[in-house]
Amino acid sequence: MASQPIDPKRILLDKIKAKGGWVNAHAHIDRAYILNGDNFKLTDEALATKWDLSDEFKKNASVDDIYDSMARVVEDMIRQGVQALGSFIDVDPVIGDKAIQAARKLRDRYQDDIELIFINQVVKGVMDPEARKWFETGAEFVDIIGGLPEKDAGHEAEHLDILFETAKKNGGKPLHVHIDQYNSPDQRDTELLADKTLEHGYQGKVAAVHCISVGAQPAKYRQELYKKMKDAGLSVIVCPCGWIDNSWVAGQDHDVIGPIHNAIAPVKEMVAAGLNVALGTDNIRDIYKPFSDGDMWTELRFLLEACRFYDLDALADIASVNGKAALFID
């Protein structure tokens, strides 16, 4: 007799629920929903250009404006059954401490409904003295220290050293680092992050966010890299919708040759290698991702389709408990 038809989506959603619900391990909720008729035309700019294009909003926004963006995301996460949310918040010379103030208020309001973990975004880098000052201020407030080595291009190792030293100074806080975002075979920053994690004795306290360029490397390199990442205890956080377009929009004006792959970290391989992989939404309706709506199922669907990964238990873990591990929630 033939077995009964199944609905794999239903099975997956039930498994996620049984594990306490979704975990959104990466977002930028302070800049969500800031898309408007004027800034929509900026959506086509290159990534590194966009890093400065939110400045106008950040300069003019009040703490209440930022709080409203954050609260709208958090309400939507609660509605979806998200148990924990890890979000970067900008702390830099443009926005000052406004996102910190909004985050404080947010945690007071929602702490009984959802676990909120804050990470400081360093969209102005950590090398510039004024940016560095705000980075230090952000580092004191947040639960996890955030990084973006590409902003200090040419000084990636130095940027990482500053992150680790600052994390140690702040009682050994863990790290989340945006890494290997360009989907380029010339970029090997995930390996650098693993090396730095080992060098600083920070095993098991670092999450690598995105790792898109890993898929642009040859298979043999990838397997060696996973071993090193495992030794360093690196978690990986993927945000499928945010990056699936990254085969050509990252400011590249020429063809880049590499192994054929979708623009996402090789999740299936990473899980097989024993790495902790988690899921995030990244930007929501802003100039980076005008159509991203923070829907957790859409993110998981993109992941499983882009990687052709159908292991329901592994996917349920990625969508829930792995996120808690990546956010260092016991």
Ligand SMILES: [Zn+2]
């Ligand atoms: Zn991010």
